[in-house]
Amino acid sequence: MLLEELWLEDYLNMGMVVGNNPSIQPGVVFDYSHCWLIEIGNNVTIAPEAYLLAHDASSKRLIGFTRIGRVVVEDDVFIGARAIIMPNVTLGKGCIVAAGSVVTKSVTAGDVVAGNPAKVISRVETYINKCQDQLVESRKYDHSYTIRGNISSESKKQMVEELQNNNGFIR
Structure with missing residues (x-):
C-alpha cells in the first residue's frame, strides 16, 4: 500500500x-535534493518517520x-520507525533495520542491525x-483487534489486561 x-x-x-x-508508512522522508540516488527494491517496508538520505551536509562548512x-534498499527489507539511512549505504536483501537505528555502513543480506551507529545484532x-x-x-x-478491524472497547480492555507484562502477536 502506498500512502500519499x-x-x-x-x-x-x-x-x-x-x-x-x-x-511506505506515514512521515517517511526521502532526500528531496538527491532522490535520484535512492533505489528501493520489491516488497520493502519502511516504517513511520524513517529517513533515507543521499547527502550529508556536515562536511560543507568544513571543506x-x-x-x-x-542509497540502495534491496528486496524484502524492513526499515523500522525513525531509522536513518545515510549516504553510500546498501541494505542487503531481507535485512532488518531496527527502529531508531542510524545506518552509516552497508548491511549484509539477512542481517538484523540496531543502534547508533547500527551494528549487527542477529x-x-x-x-x-x-x-x-x-x-x-x-x-x-x-x-x-485492530483499528481497521473496528476493535471494540471491550477488546481493547482485554488486550491491555492480557499484555500487562507480556508480548503478544496480531495477524
Whole structure:
C-alpha cells in the first residue's frame, strides 16, 4: 500500500526508483535534493518517520563540499520507525533495520542491525526462530483487534489486561 501516492509520484518523476509492492508508512522522508540516488527494491517496508538520505551536509562548512552517495534498499527489507539511512549505504536483501537505528555502513543480506551507529545484532533466521518460539507461548489476536478491524472497547480492555507484562502477536 502506498500512502500519499502523489507525493511519492513526485520523487519517482525526479528519478527515485521504487520496486513493486512497497509499504511506505506515514512521515517517511526521502532526500528531496538527491532522490535520484535512492533505489528501493520489491516488497520493502519502511516504517513511520524513517529517513533515507543521499547527502550529508556536515562536511560543507568544513571543506566546501557536501558528501553524497547512493542509497540502495534491496528486496524484502524492513526499515523500522525513525531509522536513518545515510549516504553510500546498501541494505542487503531481507535485512532488518531496527527502529531508531542510524545506518552509516552497508548491511549484509539477512542481517538484523540496531543502534547508533547500527551494528549487527542477529541474523534474520535467528530472529525468526526467536519470534516463532515466543509465538507458541504468547497471546494471539486476529484482525478484529485492530483499528481497521473496528476493535471494540471491550477488546481493547482485554488486550491491555492480557499484555500487562507480556508480548503478544496480531495477524
